[in-house]
Amino acid sequence: MSRFAAVDLGASSGRVLVADLSEGLATTEVHRFPNGPVRLAGRLHWDILGLYREILTGLRAAGPVTSIGVDSWAVDYGLLDETGALLGNPVHYRDDRTRGVAEQVAATVGAEALYEVSGLQVLPFNTVYQLLADRLDDAATMLLVPDLIAYWLTGEIGAEVTNASTTGLLDVRTRSWAVPLIDRLGLPAGLFPRLRQPGEAIGGLRRDVAGEIGFSAPVRAVASHDTASAVAAVPAAGSAFAYISCGTWSLAGVELPAPVLTEAGRAANFTNEAGIDGTVRYLRNVMGLWLLQECLRAWPGSSLGDLLAAAARERPFAAVVDPDVPAFLPPGDMPARIAAECRRTGQRPPSTPAGFVRCVLESLALGHRRAVRQAMELSGREVEVVHLVGGGSRNELLCRFTADACGLPVVAGPAEATALGNVLTQARAAGLVADLGAMRDLVASTQELRRYEPSGDTAAWAEAAARLT
Ligand code: ADP
Ligand code: LRH
Numbered sequence: 306m307s308r309f310a311a312v313d314l315g316a317s318s319g320r321v322l323v324a325d326l327s328e329g330l331a332t333t334e335v336h337r338f339p340n341g342p343v344r345l346a347g348r349l350h351w352d353i354l355g356l357y358r359e360i361l362t363g364l365r366a367a368g369p370v371t372s373i374g375v376d377s378w379a380v381d382y383g384l385l386d387e388t389g390a391l392l393g394n395p396v397h398y399r400d401d402r403t404r405g406v407a408e409q410v411a412a413t414v415g416a417e418a419l420y421e422v423s424g425l426q427v428l429p430f431n432t433v434y435q436l437l438a439d440r441l442d443d444a445a446t447m448l449l450v451p452d453l454i455a456y457w458l459t460g461e462i463g464a465e466v467t468n469a470s471t472t473g474l475l476d477v478r479t480r481s482w483a484v485p486l487i488d489r490l491g492l493p494a495g496l497f498p499r500l501r502q503p504g505e506a507i508g509g510l511r512r513d514v515a516g517e518i519g520f521s522a523p524v525r526a527v528a529s530h531d532t533a534s535a536v537a538a539v540p541a542a543g544s545a546f547a548y549i550s551c552g553t554w555s556l557a558g559v560e561l562p563a564p565v566l567t568e569a570g571r572a573a574n575f576t577n578e579a580g581i582d583g584t585v586r587y588l589r590n591v592m593g594l595w596l597l598q599e600c601l602r603a604w605p606g607s608s609l610g611d612l613l614a615a616a617a618r619e620r621p622f623a624a625v626v627d628p629d630v631p632a633f634l635p636p637g638d639m640p641a642r643i644a645a646e647c648r649r650t651g652q653r654p655p656s657t658p659a660g661f662v663r664c665v666l667e668s669l670a671l672g673h674r675r676a677v678r679q680a681m682e683l684s685g686r687e688v689e690v691v692h693l694v695g696g697g698s699r700n701e702l703l704c705r706f707t708a709d710a711c712g713l714p715v716v717a718g719p720a721e722a723t724a725l726g727n728v729l730t731q732a733r734a735a736g737l738v739a740d741l742g743a744m745r746d747l748v749a750s751t752q753e754l755r756r757y758e759p760s761g762d763t764a765a766w767a768e769a770a771a772r773l774t
Contacts, residue, residue: 306369306370306371307325307326307327307371307732307735307737308323308324308325308326308369308370308371309323309324309326309370309371309372309373309374309728309731309732309735310322310323310363310364310367310370310372310373310374310522310728311323311324311373311374311376311527311723311724311725311727311728311731312360312363312364312373312374312375312376312454312727313376313377313531313534313721313723313724313727314340314356314375314376314377314378314450314451314454314531315340315377315378315531315552315553315696315723316340316341316378316552316553316554316595317339317340317341317552317553317594317598317696318337318338318339318340319337319338319339319340319356319359319360319363320334320336320337320338320363320721320724321334321335321336321360321363321364321366321367322334322335322721322724322725322727322728323335323367323368323370323728324724324725324728324729324732326728326732326737326738329747329750329751330725330729330747330748330751330752331751332721332724332725332728334721334724335363335366335367336359336362336363336366336367338356338359338362338363340352340356342397342399342636343397344636345394348396348400348402349396349397349399349400349401349636350394350395350396350397350400351381351394351395351396351397351450352394353383353391353394353395353450353453356454357454357457360375360454361514361517361518364518365517365518365519368519368520369520369522370520370522371522371731371735372522372523372524372525372731372734372735373458373510373522373523373524373525373731374524374525374526374527374529374727374728374730374731375451375454375455375458375524375527375529375727376451376468376527376528376529376530376531376533376534376723376726376727377449377450377451377454377468377529377531378398378450378531378553379449379468379471379530379531379532380398380428380430380431380432380435380449380471380472381395381396381397381398381430381432381435381449381450382395382432382435382447382448382449382450382453383395383447383448383450383453384439384441384443384444384446384447384448384496385444385445385446385447385448385456385462386443386444386445387445389446389456389462391453392443392444395450395453396435396439398430398435399430399634399635399636400430401635402435402438402439403429403430403434403435403437403438404429406429406434406437406438407427407428407429407431407434409437410433410434410437410490411427414486414489414490416571417568417571419473419486420566420571421566422476422477422483422486423470423473423474423475423476423477423483423486424477424564424565424566424576424577424585425470425471425473425477425576425577425578426574426575426576426589426590427574428590429631429634431471431472431473432447432449432471432472432473432474433472433473433474433490433492434473436492436496437490437492441492441493441496444493444496445495445496446462446496446498447496447497447498448462448464448498449464449465449468449469449471449472449529451465451468451529451530452464452465452468452498452529455507455524455526455529457514458510458511458514458524459507459508459509459510459511459514459524460508460511461507461508461524462498462499463498463499463500463501463507463526464497464498464499464500464501465500465501465502465503465526465527465528465529465530466480466500466501466502466503466579467503467528467529467530467533467578467579467580467581468529468530468533469482469497469500469579470530470577470578470579471530471578474486474487474492474497475579477564477566477577477579477585478564480500480579480583481500482494482497482500501526502526503526503527503528503529503533503581503730504525504526504527504730504731504733504734505525505526505734506523506524506525506526506734507523507524507525507526508523508524509521509522509523509524510522510523510524525730525731525734527726527727527730527731528580528581528726528727528730530578530579531550531723532550532554532556532578532586532588532723533578533579533580533581533586533726534722534723534724534725534726534727534730535548535550535556535694535695535722535723535726536548536550536560536580536581536584536586536726537580537581537726537729537730537741537744537745538694538719538722538723538725538726538729538744538745538748539692539694539722539745539748540692540716540718540719540745540748540749540752540754541690541692541745541749542745542746542749544560544686545686545687545688545689545690546559546560546688546689546690546691546692547559547677547680547681547686547688547690547691547692547713548560548588548691548692548693548694549591549673549676549677549691549692549693549694549695549697549707550694550695550722550723551593551594551693551694551695551696551697551698551703552593552594552695552696552697553593553594553595553598554590554591554592554593554595555590555591555592555593555594555669555672555673555676555697556586556588556589556590556591556593557588557589557591557672557673557676557677557680558575558576558586558587558588558589558676558677558680559587559588559680559681559684559686559688560580560584560585560586560587561584561585561587561684561686562583562584562585563585564577564585564587565577565585565587565683565684567683569683570587570683573589573679573683574589575587575588575589575679575680575683576588576589576590581726581730581741582740582741584741587680587683587684588676588680589676589679589680590629591628591629591669591672591673591675591676592628592629592633592634592669592672593628593669593697594669594696594697594700595633596628596633596639596643596665596668596669597609597662597665597666597669599633599636599637599639600639600640600643600658600661600662600665602639603638603639603640603641604640604658607658612658612659612662613662613700613701613702615658615659615662616659616660616662616663616666616702617702618659619659619660619662619663620663621663621667621765622667622765622768622769623652623653623655623660623663623664624647624652624653624654624655624660624664625652625664625667625668625671625769625772625773626643626646626647626650626664626668626773627646627668627671627672627773628665628668628669628671628672629672630646632645632646633646640655640658640661643655643661643664643665647664650772652772666700666702666703666706667706667769668773669703669706669707670703670706670707670709670710670711670766671710671766671769671770671773673691673707673710673711674707674710674711674712674766674770675770675773677691677711677713678711688713689713689714690713690714690715690716691707691708691711691713691714691715691716692715692716693707693715693716693717693718694717694718694719694720694722694723695720695722695723696720698717698718698719698720698755699720701755704717704755704757705757705760707757708757708758708759708760709759709760709762709763709766710766710770711759712759712763712766713759714756714757714758714759715756715757716754716755716756716757717754717755717756717757718752718753718754718755719748719752719753719754722748725748725752726744729744729747729748730744732744
């Protein structure tokens, strides 16, 4: 059998995809469902049981497969009590309960000391800060979202390493839990289960789960951090590439053989997340299409396609903002926040939805430019091409702007890189693909990609970039 199922939970939608590797890499999306924050009694949550139900629906639609892999967005988790029951509904990383926690930890432990151990950028929602904001009295185990889903499917407990690297509690050098740091922070070390590597078998489906979906299959660990799976499926040849995994977030950076733990990298908030096969994803978070998603939410009934077409006709660089200002992080009225940022920086805010979309896409391209340039400078890696994968690769205007802003060719696609990285890691474990290079070659030779050459209009983009500082 050469059919594999990927369960891929993004922050804006989830899907179950089946890949058939008997001839090339043929994929079918058998189920897709929306995902997003649920505000409940003043706290922002994920609807984890709703997601679980959709996963079962997707697996039922997939039918018998060789194995199943699960990935999701990073950092968020469920807490289990000593009987294995879920304690409370997992909280969304955009919830504000971590306000001030990172600053407190920096004041007590030191930001440099944390970075030295974990190599992780400071984002207010890193797992470490969430755990410090939570009540842990009854908690016996912390499971990141894909590990929680795998536990519900199989009954097996573990922590997949690429996603564990986003907690802030993994030692970036040894790729094991940073127990001295965990102790120093006063967190119970027993919360953190044994680590798993991508490709490792997790276990068979529970009998009741198999009964519900109509077949049984093993669940295999993949690079369960969605961004790690996406980077694994970047259709690159060689190493002179940057990637932008562009969905709700844009994760922009380079793939390295070892972490970069310099003060300059820390100051630029660059992160060293664990990639497949011991690689390091040296990248930074750019606010991503969240900006556009939240604008659309403010304009009920609007059509993304129409707005993108109208945005293409807008005047260039009428207003640009730094996409990464912290005010854009929580849910809320995004056009109002963008307008406020325009005013704060002495620019006239857009006055129409098309104007806002133009502003968002140019600002995001500027964020891509900054991150790609910094990644090259900080790592010393030469970059000849930028691979843009994820849902954003379907946005032609954004791809064109990114090529122009970076002054580099952009190869766009695949849009479902994460799910492809998920299934290819399973296929490799099953002996159907040789190595990471062969996984990437297969993506490059089977998926539709589009190349955007930079226009050469670098002066205009440089001038716009200067407005961000
Ligand atoms: P996530 O995994 O974070 O949920 P995705 O990688 O699925 O995100 O990307 C979702 C985003 O991709 C959407 O918010 C939208 O901006 C963009 N997108 C998806 N399809 C299209 C399309 N046909 N045209 C333009 N943009 C698209
Ligand atoms: C993208 C992502 C990203 C994390 C964020 C929480 O989906 O996993 O890599 O920083 O979600």
